[in-house]
Amino acid sequence: MLSSEILSYLPGDFNEISKFWNKLGLGGAERGDDEQVIERTINHGGAFFVMRVGNRLIGTAWITSDHRRLYLHHMGIHPEYQNQQLGYKLLEHCIQWSEKQGLQLKLEVHQSNKGAVHLYKKAGFKRLGDYDVYIIRDYKELPAK
Template sequence: MSLKKKMMTTINLREYESHDFAAIVGLWELTGLGDANRGDNAIIIERSIQHGGKFYLLEDLSTNELIGTCWITTDTRRLYLHHLGIHPNYQHRGYGRLLTQKALDFAKSKNMQIKLEVHQENQTALNLYRKLGFDKLEGYEVMIKRKH
């Protein structure tokens, strides 16, 4: 059995459980997806799931390590893909594509559009999203007001 095939057989794709949050924070810090300004916490994740979102995890069963996250939220008009990240030791093996496809399957099951933001310098992610059919929204700037 090839190493890649062996690696794929030890990976589990599952939905979020409340005990996962500490490992998620560690992965987000490692991949640059999390910081205090975002306000992401276990309560927000669970609330988003209760309101129609999903949160998928990838774990390596051979090491019991969380290796990927994919968070989908909704405003009931469209879905938003957030915090799709893969542990650096597992990148470039198809796991980002696997999680993104899971998000696209969820969007299809809900018959809803799905939108995401990606940093303009993240060429790996941009290439993946383009290959999976995402288009750039020309003429739009992303803005946020974090403090009220």
């Protein structure tokens, strides 16, 4: 396996992470993903991990907490580094961290993302069933009452 390291998020990492997410289609301003949100979620019991090969950012994993359950977001590996067990290594790191917190770990993945689905199942995640996921991203767009 390629030599890599997993580090905790540091203030100042965000610009590089934002570019990485945009390249992989993992996040963006429309989702409310910014430095302040990351730091707030870390301060409220979450974690953010950055995977690097040398100085190059090749992966991210963001864990948030509602103090009942942990949620894994924006887990991704740069396409040039996929299929080298690095995603599994980053996911194992997240699972070990989560286990120490004593809370369940939940994630959402699009069913068409076969590689990610395979990775999550391999790591022991179980499908919850036929749930639809709904969200309000912009309260200004709510229908008039």
